[in-house]
Amino acid sequence: MPPVTATLIWILVVLVVLVAIGLYLSWTAGRLDRLHARIDAARAALDAQLLRRASVAQELATSGVLDPAASIVLYEAAHAARQAEEEQREVAESELSQALRAVFADAQQLEIVREVPGGEAAAHELTEAVRRVPMARRFHNDAVGAARRLREHRKVRWFRLAGHAPFPMAFEMDDEPPTALADRAG
Secondary structure, eight states: OHHHHHHHHHHHHHHHHHHHHHHHHHHHHHHHHHHHHHHHHHHHHHHHHHHHHHHHHHHHHTTTOSOHHHHHHHHHHHHHHHHOOGGGHHHHHHHHHHHHHHHTSSHHHHHHHHHSTTHHHHHHHHHHHHHHHHHHHHHHHHHHHHHHHHHTSHHHHHTTTTTTOOOOOOOOOOOOOOHHHHHHHO
């Protein structure tokens, strides 16, 4: 009888260890799933902020407040950013940032916008849109970094805990605000 009892004890120990490993893997898979959901939410917020920035820039470009050359540059960059395919989005958004810096390189341009009726509100809206893009991009890229670090662990790769989810990619773009708008936001 004693050998049977020892065998049962070993079987129970092995089962407890397997259940503990299973629970740990399940917890890790759940964590990875939550990170992917966080990436999706951060990407949606980033897309909303990018769309807001492009819309405000496009609206300002068509308002007739800016000189014709600045209006054309800003309108074309904003339009390209709004219409860009996913593969070209980072480049188009970077070009919009460059166009904003070119148009508002001189603080005088912002003062011209502020002087027209409704210009103060338009300048404030543009400042807010330009300020929120880097924050939204940072939140997105932080979530991507956390998911990538977890996905690089051997246990995640060996047990395929990520399932068929695509490997998360950071959104890299030039999001430096124009000096005139950055000074005003601060």
